Amino acid sequence: MTQRLPSSLTPLDTALAALLRGLDPVTPVELPLADAAGCIATGVPLLSASPLRDIAAVDGWALRANDLVGASSYSPLALIELPTWVEVGDVMPEGCDCVLDAGAVEISGRLALVLAEGVPGQGVARGGSDIAENAPAAVAGRPVDAAALLLARVAGVDKLSVRRPQLRIVNVPGATATMHMIAGFARAAGLDVSTHEAGSREETSIAEALDVSSCDLLVTTGGSGVGRADAAIAALVQCGAQLAHGLALQPGRTSAAGRLGKVPVxxxxxxxxQALAVWLALALPLADRLSARQPRRTVALPLARKIASNVGIAEIALLVEEHKTWMPLAVDEWPLQAIARADAWLLIPASHEGFAAGEPADAYLMRE
Structure with a gap:
């Protein structure tokens, strides 16, 4: 059966611009490292240098390289004083700038013979070599990843400043699997997600779950069509939402976008x-604005096959990388297996007729 559509379709660019207008990033919060993982960093705190001083990077004998010129197994160098033995992490003794292996120095009583030359910095971790003084724990506008957490832990920091917008998802019965999928993508984008089930598909029941008092972004899943059992849009309007119902986007034409009070919906x-396409094209840019995230990276590869598109409707294609090219998986309809296989997605503007085979395409990665 052909799906009924809203009476008019709002251009994707128009809907997105209206949602982003006047939308500011959320206030940063300090979170323990485990909770900050995946959130968008603000660039603070600035870390102390690590190591603070030159330390031994290997176990061995701490010496001064200039004192060892010419030393070899054929011409051992006798030392007036016994060298200091250091182990990994020990602060280098005053005046020493290299560490020789155990076998490079022979000790006999109070006599030390050096059997090899040294190079300044050999076996030494210089002060600030791991972390420069006042370096940020994570790059502002980028997700806090494992490397950022490592730097913070080494520097002795237990909290990071991040932006973590609050997303409330209200699910209409019958779309639970879709709700969990969107929640997963939202958490991967660094959002703090809470999910709520409407008691039924009735307008009043859905409206009761539409609480925006403690969220920065509201998303509903299910019930956005024009069927008799689709009441999500009516529930939002009942609560006072200003909505554009019907987007010039394929997949996802029956979606809606607007504001409930000051909160984007x-x-x-x-x-x-359809839900994932709208999430990528419309909700993800909102999440990135709220997080003050840097622009997402794209990967340009030639298309393995032509993608045709209808002028007047923005379309999203799912792609998989094959032999250094982007192979289209799905455009108009997205089977679940195509979603599972996709490496990237490509937005085809409404003014574009598509892409020819071999034409480079800048695609967003599904998982950065």
Whole structure:
């Protein structure tokens, strides 16, 4: 059966611009390292240098390289004083700038013979070599990753300043799998997600779950169509939402976007493919603005096959990388297996007729 559509479709660019207008990043919060993982960093705190001083990077004998010129197994160098033995992490003794292996020095009583030359810095970790003084724990506007957490832990920092917008997802019964999928993508984008089930598909029941008092972004899953059992849009309007119902986007034409009070709202269809397309094209840019995230990276590869598109409707294609090219998996409809296989997605503007085979395409990675 052909799906009924809203009476008019709002251009994707128009809907997105309206949602982003006047939308500021959320206030940063300090979170323990485990909770900050995946959130968008603000660039603070600035870390202390590590190591603070030159330390031994290997176990061995601490010496001064200039004192060892010419030393070899054929011409051992006798030392007036016994050298200092250091182990990994020990602060280098005053005046010493290299560490020789155990076998490079022979000790006999109070006599030490050096059997090899040294190079300044050999076996030494210089002060600030791991972490420069006042370096940020994580790059502002980028996700806090494992490397950032390592730097913080080495520097003795137990909290990071991040932006973590609050996302509330209200699910209409029948779209639970879609709700969990969107929640997973949202958490991967650094959002703090809470999910709520409407008691039924009735307008009043859905409206009771539409609480925006403690969220920065509201998303509904399911019930956005024009069928008799689709009441999400009516529930949002009942609560005072100003919405554009019907987007010139494929997949996802029956979605809606607007504001409930000052909070941006995106109503996603219950179909996983349609919901994901709208999430990527509309809700993800909102999440990035709220997080003050740097622009997402794209990867340019030639298309292995032509992608045709209808002028007047923005479309999203799912792609998989094959032999240094982007192979289209799905455009108009997104089967679940295509979603599972996709490496990237490509937004085709409404003014574009598509892409020819071999034409470079800048695609966003599904998982950075």
């Amino acid at each position: 995106v109503a996603l269809p219950g179909s996983p493919g």
